[in-house]
Amino acid sequence: MSGPPPDGVPVLEVSDLSVRIAGLHILQGVSFTVAPSGVTVLLGRNGVGKTTTLRAVLGLTPRGGEVRGTVRMGDRLLGGEPTHRLVRGGLGYVPEDRCVFAGLTVTENLRLAERRSGTPAYDRVFELFPELNRRGRQRAGSLSGGQQQMLAIGRVLLNDNRLLLVDEPTKGLAPKVVTEVAEVLERVAVAVPVLLVEQNLAVVRRLARDAVVLAAGRVAWAGDANELLREPELTRSLLGVGTVASSDGAEVVGP
């Protein structure tokens, strides 16, 4: 374990988080912090509890699931509050598999994400994704995977957030689109801190400042992301048999 993030008070503090779903202990006392700027990446093999962690922070653990431990955003204790209030308090969520509303148009998807507090920043969204402006009347279900991802990111950028939770934004996308998504997240992270779950190590290398590695429901390593990626041995021992080349030539965590 290495020390806390270098600068300032963390934006998110997770301590001793345990999640049990249907009798399975998915997380067993996870503690980490998210730095107030830049990208903190959550790594680990498949099924280790990365998505469960993000969802527990958001209060989206399925009914019957048991959550213990504390999650703090600044001086605010998040546990027990309903999801919609947490989100309004400045948590933006880009879920795994995008989850745009397929039957709604692009414009409707964006309009749904508007929050009553503050004016929605359409100029910011359309500057990053001019495509969304052009395709306003198209149903989100007919967009390509990359465009859907842009929409999923775009709708959280309509509002000012204190922290973004982004779950595998490059999953299943073509290499060129992966690069575009990475570029966008790089620009976004200048303004707002991001807690990112990502399997593509090239993307991690490009974006991450801090890294938290989960293994067997616990934090196995936390610290400077570059430090982790510089050491192939360390990476291999923490993330699997090593980094394997995926079909597009990018390194991914495997298997």
Added chain:
Amino acid sequence: MSTIVLLTLTGLGLAALYFLVASGLSLVFGLADVLNFAHGLFLSVGAYATWWAAGNLPGAGPSGFGFVLAVAVGVLAGAVVGMAVELIMIRPLYSRTIEQVLVTVGLSLAGVALLQATWGADARPFPRPDWTQRVTPVLGAKVPNSGLLLILAAVVVLAALLGFLRYTRYGLVIRAGVENREMVTALGIDVRKAFTLVFAIGGAAAALAGALGGVYFGSVSPGQGGSLLIFAFIVVVIGGMGSVVGSAYAAVAVGLLQQFVNYYGTSGAGDVCVVALLAIVLLLRPQGIAGRAATT
């Protein structure tokens, strides 16, 4: 020819009744995942409230504007009961399907018993404005006006619901919620408010069915809602859970099929055919005609 026109229009009248019950049922199921067996109670509440208002409420009566006022009272009563059921009984039980079924089945039984205890188990003559007791000649067929009134009401409700779903913020939330409720909350929206609203809308539409159905059948009895509910459920499943337009198509198919088969076959064969249609749709297209989308 005139028989076919008559059967078509009375079949559509029946379809209108089914649609008014099924549209709310479908939205409630699509958005909140609640199988609401108490939905038939909303219909009975609307019928009895209209009947009571026509006889007792000053200003209301069995004809003219008084009757419109009585129906408005019935619809309001349905909306209020729908809302109360959601807030008091369903809200603590979201995501607990078995408990929900138990509570709504229990509520429908208790509601019927309460109506029986108050107004007796026998059918009561329903107030019918003179106009609804006459017939209108359509292409040689003498069609009862009460049936035409039902069709008109269903078309207005369908248009109003679609307009509401397409052009209002709450409609947007409901459409999105039917697709993926969890993601709606993850965008910072309190989706439970939409649940309450959908129960109120469903209650109001079912109550309207109760009031106009009372006019159509000429009487009101405590068990009426329950027997209509069975066909409304079939309509919801055939139409696609959560789809208002799907419910409309399915209601027309079920109403016409029932009416024609009951006339040309033996009485009662129409009901069997409807169940057969349900089986065929479930085998060939289990997601229903429209699938899971509120306005398609």
